[in-house]
Amino acid sequence: MINIRSVNKVYGEGPNAVTALRDINLEVPQGGIYGVVGRSGAGKSTLIRCVNMLETPTSGQVLVDGQDLTQLDEQGLRLARHQIGMIFQHFNLLSSRTVYDNIALPLELMKADSAQIKAAVEPLLELTGLTDKVDHYPSQLSGGQKQRVAIARALATKPKVLLSDEATSALDPHTTRSILELLKNINRELGITILLITHEMEVVKRICDRVALISDGSLIEEDEVGHFFTHPTTALGHEFVETALSQPLPEGLEDRLHANKAPSRRPVIRLTFSGDSVQAPLITQLARQFSVDVSILQAQVEHIQSQVLGRLLAELSGSDEAIAQAMTHLESQPVRLEVLGYVQPV
Amino acid sequence: MSSLSETLSSLSMLATPEQLLQATGETLYMVVVSALISTALGLPLGVLLHVTRKDQFMSRPRLNRVLGAFTNIGRSVPYIILMVSILPLTRFLVGSSIGTNAAIVSLTLSAIPFVARLIEGALNEVPPGLIEAAQAMGAKPMQIITKVLVPEALPGIFNSLTVTVVTLISYSAMAGAVAGGGLGALGINYGYQRFDGMTMLVTVIILVALVQLLQSVGDALVRRVDHR
Numbered sequence: 001m002i003n004i005r006s007v008n009k010v011y012g013e014g015p016n017a018v019t020a021l022r023d024i025n026l027e028v029p030q031g032g033i034y035g036v037v038g039r040s041g042a043g044k045s046t047l048i049r050c051v052n053m054l055e056t057p058t059s060g061q062v063l064v065d066g067q068d069l070t071q072l073d074e075q076g077l078r079l080a081r082h083q084i085g086m087i088f089q090h091f092n093l094l095s096s097r098t099v100y101d102n103i104a105l106p107l108e109l110m111k112a113d114s115a116q117i118k119a120a121v122e123p124l125l126e127l128t129g130l131t132d133k134v135d136h137y138p139s140q141l142s143g144g145q146k147q148r149v150a151i152a153r154a155l156a157t158k159p160k161v162l163l164s165d166e167a168t169s170a171l172d173p174h175t176t177r178s179i180l181e182l183l184k185n186i187n188r189e190l191g192i193t194i195l196l197i198t199h200e201m202e203v204v205k206r207i208c209d210r211v212a213l214i215s216d217g218s219l220i221e222e223d224e225v226g227h228f229f230t231h232p233t234t235a236l237g238h239e240f241v242e243t244a245l246s247q248p249l250p251e252g253l254e255d256r257l258h259a260n261k262a263p264s265r266r267p268v269i270r271l272t273f274s275g276d277s278v279q280a281p282l283i284t285q286l287a288r289q290f291s292v293d294v295s296i297l298q299a300q301v302e303h304i305q306s307q308v309l310g311r312l313l314a315e316l317s318g319s320d321e322a323i324a325q326a327m328t329h330l331e332s333q334p335v336r337l338e339v340l341g342y343v344q345p346v
Numbered sequence: 347m348s349s350l351s352e353t354l355s356s357l358s359m360l361a362t363p364e365q366l367l368q369a370t371g372e373t374l375y376m377v378v379v380s381a382l383i384s385t386a387l388g389l390p391l392g393v394l395l396h397v398t399r400k401d402q403f404m405s406r407p408r409l410n411r412v413l414g415a416f417t418n419i420g421r422s423v424p425y426i427i428l429m430v431s432i433l434p435l436t437r438f439l440v441g442s443s444i445g446t447n448a449a450i451v452s453l454t455l456s457a458i459p460f461v462a463r464l465i466e467g468a469l470n471e472v473p474p475g476l477i478e479a480a481q482a483m484g485a486k487p488m489q490i491i492t493k494v495l496v497p498e499a500l501p502g503i504f505n506s507l508t509v510t511v512v513t514l515i516s517y518s519a520m521a522g523a524v525a526g527g528g529l530g531a532l533g534i535n536y537g538y539q540r541f542d543g544m545t546m547l548v549t550v551i552i553l554v555a556l557v558q559l560l561q562s563v564g565d566a567l568v569r570r571v572d573h574r
């Protein structure tokens with residue numbers, strides 16, 4: 001649905017030039033929810049703004065529904081933009097218009113008459129749960145309600161694509177969840193393709209099917225979300241996954257952990273399971289085959305899309321040889337093994 | 347009204363209540379007409395000054411600099427100098443260089459750049475995100491101006507117009523004193539030239555009341571359109 005091909009974006013010229021995007025290639029499938037993550041300044045906003053040409057790429061193509069937006073004249077671009085809704089971190093609602101009139105704005109711009117506007121706006125009020133707020137002004141609404149209005153407004157022209165630039169970043173966790181639920185509903189019920197950018201892995205975890213990671217203007221990782229969480233390939237990917245999944249270590253463990261191995265110390269490991277490996281009887285295997293005892297320090301199960309993701313923090317005890325064998329075995333299994341350090345038995 | 351004119355007649359004042367009433371009418375006439383014309387011309391100029399800026403959606407930096415320069419010149423010429431230096435133009439436009447119509451020409455001309463700059467300032471307060479949202483919806487430049495920029499800046503625009511009207515009241519007194527007509531002329535004629543302090547005082551009181559009234563009306567309008 002959205003095809004980004006070899007897109008580069010350079011702001012400014014000469015010595016002050018900033019390269020915001022470097023040779024980005026990305027494909028958002030029809031009907032999907034696609035997340036782009038990255039640190040601040042990575043180029044996320046620039047990327048999403050290239051999709052509706054709020055920023056013109058310095059080179060490359062942007063295809064939405066098969067149409068290359070970089071080739072359009074102003075009029076063609078305006079028409080194409082009716083097919084692309086957008087929501088923003090700070091909502092960008094008109095303070096001078098009521099909820100109803102805000103949602104009606106894109107239709108007014110298309111010269112729809114008031115009957116057409118009414119027919120389009122009312123179901124959207126219903127969908128976004130704003131029916132009792134029609135005559136309110138944005139200043140009378142909470143952040144979550146404002147974003148709902150913005151979503152309804154973005155959907156008014158029945159677009160095929162919805163772009164979201166940090167739409168939940170200004171909201172508290174509870175409101176964030178309800179907005180994400182709404183986006184998911186819209187995606188399912190209206191079949192709209194959603195491209196969203198965020199710096200919160202929580203957002204990706206909750207609603208995205210695929211995710212791309214950009215760093216310093218380059219796309220460094222791209223994957224199906226369940227797989228990304230279990231098998232990030234880059235250091236930054238690891239870091240992002242970690243921020244989404246990490247729980248604080250059990251009380252006191254941090255202080256007892258040593259970075260180095262020593263004869264009497266036992267390894268503390270973290271296993272990350274996913275998919276079928278969740279069911280595998282790994283722990284009993286370790287005990288039976290290798291005579292290694294496993295004491296579980298912490299366990300966690302996450303549901304990411306249809307995937308189940310398990311994380312286990314455990315201390316291994318047994319002979320050095322047995323532990324070495326057990327570790328080799330674990331490495332051959334479809335789980336991710338990390339050694340956090342070593343502890344002296346108490 | 348009759349009791350007011352009785353009170354006025356009982357003051358030891360050389361000007362008659364009828365003269366005061368007429369002068370007030372003339373002042374209002376000068377202010378209203380010049381405010382209307384200068385708004386009609388200053389509003390588009392202010393919009394143009396805003397939207398042609400380098401970072402705006404109708405960016406025309408050259409045009410912007412030219413318009414800005416003209417506006418600044420208009421703003422920096424002292425009113426009294428402007429008034430006398432455009433006398434030929436005034437005569438050409440209204441057929442006379444004295445009277446309220448003559449005053450309106452110079453009042454309007456000096457108010458246009460004033461209005462334009464104030465309105466430009468009001469438009470600068472509109473968050474750029476709103477313009478972007480409109481662009482993302484496929485709005486044409488003219489639609490952005492009429493449906494987003496101006497409505498969103500309306501409280502600021504009404505504030506600017508109130509300031510303009512109040513300023514025009516005091517300038518009209520100055521214009522009237524030179525060109526003839528209005529409360530300013532009356533105050534100068536009686537108060538300064540005939541040493542009638544009471545007439546001077548009453549004209550000043552009427553001017554103060556007018557300013558208060560128009561300011562309140564302006565504030566009420568701003569409150570009505572301000573939903574921020």
Ligand SMILES: Nc1ncnc2c1ncn2[C@@H]1O[C@H](COP(=O)(O)OP(=O)(O)OP(=O)(O)O)[C@@H](O)[C@H]1O
Nearest residue numbers: 011018020038039040041042043044045046047199
């Ligand atoms: N209009 C602009 N002019 C010049 N440089 C810009 C402009 N917009 C963005 N940049 C630069 O491009 C780079 C990418 O910015 P961008 O806003 O896309 O980052 P981001 O990933 O969205 O960051 P954040 O999470 O902070 O919003 C940054 O180095 C930024 O300074």
Ligand SMILES: [Mg+2]
Nearest residue numbers: 044045046166
């Ligand atoms: Mg950003």
